[in-house]
Amino acid sequence: MTIRQYHLYRYSIPVDSQLILRDRFLKRREGLLVQIRCQNNEGWGEIAPLPGFSEESLEMAEEQTIQWLADWNKARSRGEKLSFEGLYPSVAFGLSCALAELKGKLNAEGNYHAAPLCYGDPDELYAELANLPGEKVAKIKVGLYEANRDGLIADMFLEAIPELQLRLDANRRWTLEKALLFASKIKPEHRSRIQFLEEPCKTPALSCEFAAQTGIAIAWDESLRESDFQLKKEPYLAAIVIKPTLIGSLEHCIDLIKQAHTLGLKAVISSSIESSLGLTQLARIAQQYTPNITPGLDTLDLMDYQVLRSWQGSTLPLIDLDSQWIKKII
Numbered sequence: 001m002t003i004r005q006y007h008l009y010r011y012s013i014p015v016d017s018q019l020i021l022r023d024r025f026l027k028r029r030e031g032l033l034v035q036i037r038c039q040n041n042e043g044w045g046e047i048a049p050l051p052g053f054s055e056e057s058l059e060m061a062e063e064q065t066i067q068w069l070a071d072w073n074k075a076r077s078r079g080e081k082l083s084f085e086g087l088y089p090s091v092a093f094g095l096s097c098a099l100a101e102l103k104g105k106l107n108a109e110g111n112y113h114a115a116p117l118c119y120g121d122p123d124e125l126y127a128e129l130a131n132l133p134g135e136k137v138a139k140i141k142v143g144l145y146e147a148n149r150d151g152l153i154a155d156m157f158l159e160a161i162p163e164l165q166l167r168l169d170a171n172r173r174w175t176l177e178k179a180l181l182f183a184s185k186i187k188p189e190h191r192s193r194i195q196f197l198e199e200p201c202k203t204p205a206l207s208c209e210f211a212a213q214t215g216i217a218i219a220w221d222e223s224l225r226e227s228d229f230q231l232k233k234e235p236y237l238a239a240i241v242i243k244p245t246l247i248g249s250l251e252h253c254i255d256l257i258k259q260a261h262t263l264g265l266k267a268v269i270s271s272s273i274e275s276s277l278g279l280t281q282l283a284r285i286a287q288q289y290t291p292n293i294t295p296g297l298d299t300l301d302l303m304d305y306q307v308l309r310s311w312q313g314s315t316l317p318l319i320d321l322d323s324q325w326i327k328k329i330i
Contacts, residue, residue: 004076006069008329009033009321010062011275014304026051029273029303030058031090032065033326036098043101044308046245046278047094053246053272056088064091066330084249089225096250097281106250110283111290112312114297115139115167118157129161136164137195137294142182143173151185158190167268167296169198169241172222176206183214191216196238196266199223211236219268224256231259239266241296244282246272257289270296276306276314283311 012030031048047065049056056064064087075082084092100106115137116129129138138157142150154166174182179200186194196219201207204223211218217238223229225246240260244253253269260267269286271279279297286295300311305325306318319325 004073005037006073006330007035008062008065008069009035009326010058010329011307011326013275013307013319013325015273015302016304024052026273026302029275031275031278032058032062032094032329033277033308034065034069034094034098036102038102041102041104043098043103044277044281045094045096045098045101046274046281047090048245048272048274048278049088049090050245050272054088054090056090061088061091062329064088065095068095069330084251087248089248090245092249092252093244093247094278100250101281106281106284107288108284109287110280110312111287111295112283112297113294114283115294117141117296117298129157129164135294136161137167138164139167139169139296139298141171142168142197143170147174147178147182148185151182154194155186155190158193159187165193165195167195167198167219169221170200172199172202174201176201176210179206179210180213183210183216186214186216188215198241208234208236219266221270231256231263231265233263233265237265239268241268241270243270243272244285245274245278250285253285254289266290266293268293268296271299273299273302275303275308276300276311276316276318277308279311280309 010032012028015026015029031046034045036043047061049058049061072082084096118138118140140154157164194216196217198219198221199207200210207218212235217236219239219241221241224240242253242256247253257267267290269282269290279300282297300314306314306316308320310318
């Protein structure tokens with residue numbers, strides 16, 4: 001009989017964040033690390049619900065993970081498989097990644113060329129964006145301040161750096177009127193260099209109306225997580241943004257990617273502010289399933305530490321299982 005072992009750890013690391021998540025500052029990033037071993041093979045996964053965005057709390061995810069692992073071991077002894085159906089998205093994603101690693105289904109190569117997330121003083125960002133290697137793609141959160149201010153800043157970047165392309169994310173914060181006010185500050189000749197604006201308005205229908213009136217491409221993010229959502233071709237719809245921690249199992253994410261590609265849409269793998277372990281896995285998923293598309297994974301610098309695995313090129317200190325920031329659960 002094949003011997004299988006598993007362990008579960010909880011991490012809690014300080015975050016140096018100027019980002020506001022749903023009107024709250026994130027001071028610590030907390031999550032679970034699951035390790036599964038079978039003979040000489042092992043797989044890791046990260047389960048890290050994002051406060052303000054995930055339906056489940058970390059405590060709920062921990063309880064469900066412990067139960068699933070116990071059931072998984074029992075099912076194996078009976079020669080049965082255990083599905084991820086009905087699990088919280090973060091739990092399904094972390095467990096599916098651990099099993100994919102265990103079975104050698106997750107390729108080692110990753111896409112570490114992430115679109116930088118721009119926040120803070122615009123003047124300090126010009127040099128960083130102007131010196132971006134390769135494809136010059138950056139992401140800006142909009143909707144936190146006045147719509148006309150957001151439009152002016154985006155247009156300034158596009159004016160100052162002619163080869164720059166922007167991805168913008170409004171998180172459904174705008175009415176149609178405010179979204180149109182934002183667009184009015186973007187020169188018509190610059191609009192084609194906005195790769196997409198994620199969910200500009202409070203409903204998908206209003207976002208489609210915004211795109212039709214302005215010619216600015218849009219992308220779905222929150223819409224993907226609605227129970228009745230069906231992906232279909234829309235005028236000016238350019239992409240879907242997949243945040244696996246908020247979506248579910250690796251298999252579900254792959255299915256969404258295939259649907260997008262069938263419709264001629266980009267699929268962009270994006271972070272939910274996971275630790276370096278989770279981010280490196282997202283980079284590998286991006287390389288394997290969305291090659292040649294720059295992922296949205298530039299969130300590691302918000303952390304004070306890396307966890308277990310290093311992000312390529314990062315100089316942040318790396319902590320292991322013996323660290324004070326990691327506690328063993330089972």
